[in-house]
Amino acid sequence: MSGKNAAVTAFRYPYVIGWTGEAERHRLIWVPRPLSSVRLSYVDSRPGDYELGVLRLRQNGRRAGRPDFTTVNTRRQWRCMARSWCQVCAGSAVDTETGRIWWLLSSDQGDGGDGYTNAPPTCRACIPEAISQCSHLRRHAAVFTVAECVPFGVRGDVFVPGLPPLVPFAVNRVVRFDDAELPHCVARELLMRVVDVREEKATDH
Known part of the structure; x- marks a missing residue:
C-alpha cells in the first residue's frame, strides 16, 4: 500500500468544544x-464578565484534560457566533463569493426556516469532516x-433574585435578550x- 493510500487524516477536535480541565468555580x-x-x-468582578448585558460562565481556555463533546467552551462558542467563525477550524465561515454564512445543522432541529440556534457556523471546507465525524x-x-x-438570547442557568445564588432553579433555559430574567x-x-436561510448541498472533498 502506498504511503498516500495508507495516510490517515488526523482527527481534529473542534475549536468550540469544551475540555474537562477548563471548568472553574x-x-x-x-x-x-x-x-x-x-x-x-462574580465576587471578584472582572472586565469582560458581561457581554450583551448578561453574565457569562467563566472558564479558562487552556483545553486541558479531556475533550468533552457534550459541552462547549462559552467564550469560544460566543466568539464563533459573534464573528461568524467556523466551530471546527475557527476560520471564517463567510462565503467569499456570496457573502453568505455557511451553517451545518441537524435536520431534526427544524424545517430550516428563520429561527434561532446555539450551533455556531461551519465553514464550507469543514462541513464534510464535521459530518463524517458525527x-x-x-x-x-x-x-x-x-x-x-x-x-x-442565551442558554444559561437562572437564579432566584435576592436568594443566595447557590443552586439555579432553571438549568440551560433559553433566555431572550429582552427577557426580565436576563x-x-x-x-x-x-x-x-x-x-x-437557504438549503444547500453538502460538499465533498
Missing part, C-alpha cells in the same frame, strides 16, 4: 442594578447558508437568530 453574589432590582455578579449528523445533516445572524442568568451559550 467562582462564587456568585447579587449586586444592585441602576434604578431597580439586582443582577448576578454519527448523528451522518444521519441528519442539513446544510444551509444564511444572509446574516443577529443575537437572540440579569438573573449565567449564560453558557449565545443564541443567534439566522435570517434568509
